[in-house]
Amino acid sequence: MSARPEAAADEVVVLLHGMGRSALSMKPIQWALARRGYRTVNISYPSTRFDVENVVHSHLVPALKEIRKTSPARIHFVTHSLGGLLVRHYHSLQPASLPGRTVMLGPPNGGSELADVLKKLAAYRLLVGPAGQQLGTGAQDLPRALGPARFEVGVIAGDRTPFYSWWLPAPNDGKVSVESTRLAGMTDFIVVHHAHTWLPWRNEVIRQVLAFLETGRFTKVGQASRLPPGA
Numbered sequence: 451m452s453a454r455p456e457a458a459a460d461e462v463v464v465l466l467h468g469m470g471r472s473a474l475s476m477k478p479i480q481w482a483l484a485r486r487g488y489r490t491v492n493i494s495y496p497s498t499r500f501d502v503e504n505v506v507h508s509h510l511v512p513a514l515k516e517i518r519k520t521s522p523a524r525i526h527f528v529t530h531s532l533g534g535l536l537v538r539h540y541h542s543l544q545p546a547s548l549p550g551r552t553v554m555l556g557p558p559n560g561g562s563e564l565a566d567v568l569k570k571l572a573a574y575r576l577l578v579g580p581a582g583q584q585l586g587t588g589a590q591d592l593p594r595a596l597g598p599a600r601f602e603v604g605v606i607a608g609d610r611t612p613f614y615s616w617w618l619p620a621p622n623d624g625k626v627s628v629e630s631t632r633l634a635g636m637t638d639f640i641v642v643h644h645a646h647t648w649l650p651w652r653n654e655v656i657r658q659v660l661a662f663l664e665t666g667r668f669t670k671v672g673q674a675s676r677l678p679p680g681a
Contacts, residue, residue, distance in 0.1 A: 460522055460523035460524070461488055461489065461522060461523060461524050461525075461526065461550075462488065462489045462490070462491060462517050462520070462522045462524075462525050462526070463483050463488045463489070463490050463491070463525075463526045463527070463528055463663065464490075464491045464493065464510075464513065464514070464517070464525060464526070464527050464528075465479060465480055465490060465491070465492040465493065465527075465528050465529070465533075466493055466495070466510070466527065466528075466529040466530070466533030466534075466536055466537065467493075467494070467495075467497070467530050467531075467533055467650075468497070468530040468531030468532045468533055468556075469497045469498065469531060469532040469578060469581065469582065470497060470498055470577075470578070471497070471530070472494045473492040473493060473494040475530065475650055475651075476492050476528070476530065476650050477492070478650060478651050478656060479528055479650050479656055479659060480492045482656045482659075482660065483528075483659075483660075483663075486660060488526075488663075489520075489522070491513060491517060493509060493510065493513055495508075495509040495510075495536075496509075497532055497579070497581060498577070498578055498579035498581065498582070499579055499580075500579070500580055500581065501580040501581050501583075501584055502532075502535050502536060502539050502581050502584055502592060503539060504580075505536060505581070506536055506539050506540050506543075510536055510537075510540055511540070514540075523549070524549045524550040524551075525548065525549070525550045526550045526551050526552065526553075526663055527550070527551075527552040527553070528552075528553045528555075528659055528663075529552065529553070529554050529555065529557065530554075530555045530556060530649060530650050531555070531556050531557060531558065531625070531626070531646065532557075532558070532581060532585075533554075533557075534552075534554035534555075534557030534558075534559065535557065535558065535559075535584075535585075535592065535593060535596070537552055537554075538559075538596045538599070538633075539592075539596060541599075541600060541601050542596055542597070546600075547600050547601040547602070548601060550601075550602075551602045551603070551604070551637075551662060551663050551666060552601060552602065552603040552604070553603070553604050553605075553606065553658075553659045553662050553663065554603060554604070554605050554606065554631070554633075555606050555608075555649040555650060555655060555659075556606070556607060556608055556623050556625065556626050556631060556646045556649050557605060557626070557631055557633070558585050558593055558626050558630055558631070559593055559605070559630065559631055559632060559633040560587060560593055560594065560629065560630035560631070560632065560633075561585055561586050561587030561588070561591050561593040561594060561630060562585040562586070562587065562593075562625070562626055562630065563587060563617065563618050563619065563627060563630065564617055564618060564625060564626075565578075565582060565583075565585040565586050565587075566586050566587055567617050569582070569583060569585075569586065587630070597634075598633065598634035598635035599633050599634065599635035599636055599637075600635065602637050602666060603633065603635075603636050603637055604636065604637055604638040604639070604640070604658075604662040604666075604667075604668055605631050605632065605633060605636050605638075605639045605640075606640055606641075606642060606649065606655055606658055606659075606668070607623065607626075607628045607631040607632075607639070607640070607641045607642070608623030608624075608628075608641070608642055608643070608644045608645055608646055608649055609621035609622065609623060609628055609641050609642070609643055610623060610624070610643050610644050610645040611623065611624045611645070612624050612645050621641070623644070623645050623646035623649070624645045624646050624647070625646035625647070626646060628641055637666060637667075638662065638666070638667050638668050639668075640658060640668040640670070642654055642655055642658070657669065
């Protein structure tokens with residue numbers, strides 16, 4: 451892919467990290483986007499202190515308000531894990547889809563089977579906070595209650611399982627099953643052989659992020675899984 455310096459003037463990419471992480475965990479993707487000419491806004495938010503709704507209103511909405519003051523042509527999102535639910539909740543508040551594309555890395559779109567197992571434990575509740583209690587797989591839990599995508603979104607799932615895999619359906623990335631990352635209405639879907647925690651740091655993943663933002667499709671190479679018919 452050649453450099454796109456013209457993108458700097460009219461396209462912004464908002465980056466949202468996962469639970470228990472910070473903006474630092476999204477730095478490799480941010481650097482790659484900057485080299486491609488995008489303006490970037492890498493948001494740190496208190497992922498274990500508040501529920502998803504509160505984080506959206508206290509951190510994402512104000513950030514987007516400031517971004518819109520610069521009149522970008524499009525606002526994209528790149529998210530890791532819980533960050534994907536922030537974007538889904540934000541879109542659920544909008545009357546229509548917004549111009550721009552979203553790439554989700556290892557999102558618990560169908561909920562987390564791990565959360566189902568651990569949410570009754572006091573130590574888990576203390577560790578993950580209110581947002582962690584929203585990640586179950588039930589119909590009333592937030593991931594499923596948010597409904598299908600009404601925006602252009604590509605999902606990247608991992609299938610390498612270093613930890614916790616005995617509690618998760620196979621294949622999984624150690625935190626989220628591949629099946630649970632899927633989202634009704636998604637535009638494209640791909641599976642990479644990497645674990646959940648390090649998805650934002652892998653070159654293969656970063657290349658796929660750039661491909662989707664620029665073309666609306668992932669690059670189907672190697673073992674990548676194609677979007678199933680009717681998904």
